[in-house]
Amino acid sequence: MYDIAVVGGGPAGLSAAVQARARNKSVLLVSGDVRDNPLYRTERVDNYLGFYNRSGRELLEAFRSHADAMGVQLREGRVLNILPVGDTFYLSIGSEVEQARAVVLATGVARGRKFPGEAEYLGRGVSYCATCDGMLYRNREVVVVGRAADAPHEANYLRELGCKVTYVSAQPPEGLRPDIPFVKGNRVEIQGGRNVEAVRVDRATIPCEGVFILRSSMAPDDLMTGLELENGYIRTGRDGATAIPGVFAAGDCTGVPLQVSKAVGEGQVAGHRAAEYCDAQQREEKTEDKERM
Structure with missing residues (x-):
């Protein structure tokens, strides 16, 4: 201690x-x-x-x-x-x-304020820690919302675990694996029913089961x-x-x-x-x- x-x-x-x-x-x-x-x-x-x-x-x-x-x-x-x-x-x-x-x-x-749906779906698809929860989403669709310098590294880690990752940020990320799709956007909304079902980024909707929000x-x-x-x-x-x-x-x-x-x-x-x-x-x-x- x-x-x-x-x-x-x-x-x-x-x-x-x-x-x-x-x-x-x-x-x-x-x-x-x-x-x-x-x-x-x-x-x-x-x-x-x-x-x-x-x-x-x-x-x-x-x-x-x-x-x-x-x-x-x-x-x-x-x-x-x-x-x-x-x-x-x-x-x-x-x-x-x-x-x-x-x-x-x-x-x-x-x-930055919380995204719409972030608080509501915390623990039901929304996570702040790739190393903590990544294994729960192996072979499943996830979105990484990058708001920190190390977010691309965390997205790469999730991809190595077997997650199907889409990366979202306002600017093109540095160091992101080329096999991870990048969606540029500012407005993010988390959508779903009982659990997360999608992330809306500006006018695009990305189906997913997990969202990793990585802030500084x-x-x-x-x-x-x-x-x-x-x-x-x-x-x-x-x-x-x-x-x-x-x-x-x-x-x-x-x-x-x-x-x-x-x-x-x-x-x-x-x-x-x-x-x-x-x-x-x-x-x-x-x-x-x-x-x-």
């Missing part, structure tokens, strides 16, 4: 992870493909103190190198769900589960229940604490301004407070152990 799990590999998450490691906590940082991070695609950053006229990619690579040197366990993947059980948080990462004493959410802004980030309230939101952002105190004890948040997911300097500062505070929370939990455990003796 890790002391702290950080969800998100942007400036806020990396700052929180570095701060927690400075306090000698074990840290797992889970992040999607670095190419999905808005900072990575920013050509020039002029307003981050001490780093004038740097590309976002340069900054992000420097942040990641710092975290790696501090001993942060960096892991690429998608956190699909976080479940608190007692004093432990269980994080579903693809088809695997990790445990942590505290969590820092640094998920950035979840861009999930909305905070989809990750865990009990978070308080305000205008779509996570409500926190100045210490980064959320409405759930042991869960802290930092960066763009807490609201404007969406700036690197704000994200780094909030990450530092959230990482510090998460480490203090772990210390308090460990003190309580020692006290309870003594009382039992």
Whole structure:
């Protein structure tokens, strides 16, 4: 079990992870493909103190190198769900589960609303994880809705499993197997009866039994229940604490301004407070152990 799990590999998450490691906590940082991070695609950053006229990619690579040197366990993947059980948080990462004493959410802004039919058919044909559910659709028609840089890779994986895959996205994908049909479109609607039966993309209808929606980030309230939101952002105190004890948040997911300097500062505070929370939990455990003796 890790002391702290950080969800998100942007400036806020990396700052929180570095701060927690400075306090000698074990840290797992889970992040999607670095190419999905808005900072990575920013050509020039002029307003981050001490780093004038740097590309976002340069900054992000420097942040990641710092975290790696501090001993942060960096892991690429998608956190699909976080479940608190007692004093432990269980994080579903693809088809695997990790445990942590505290969590820092640094998920950035979840861009894009749910597609029509997405919520209604979740678990009845709609999935967010190819490695988790792919085998259920072997030899069956599925649609991959690509909204993340690694989505073509996931589509290729489903094809290798034996799924009959159609790939849907607004732009032609890079790295998609040539035997996977590509449908270009923006408007997506999931249709069916009891279960998924088709996906409508603009004016085309694609019959299928499964839909894999692969986004770069999930909305905070989809990750865990009990978070308080305000205008779509996570409500926190100045210490980064959320409405759930042991869960802290930092960066763009807490609201404007969406700036690197704000994200780094909030990450530092959230990482510090998460480490203090772990210390308090460990003190309580020692006290309870003594009382039992």
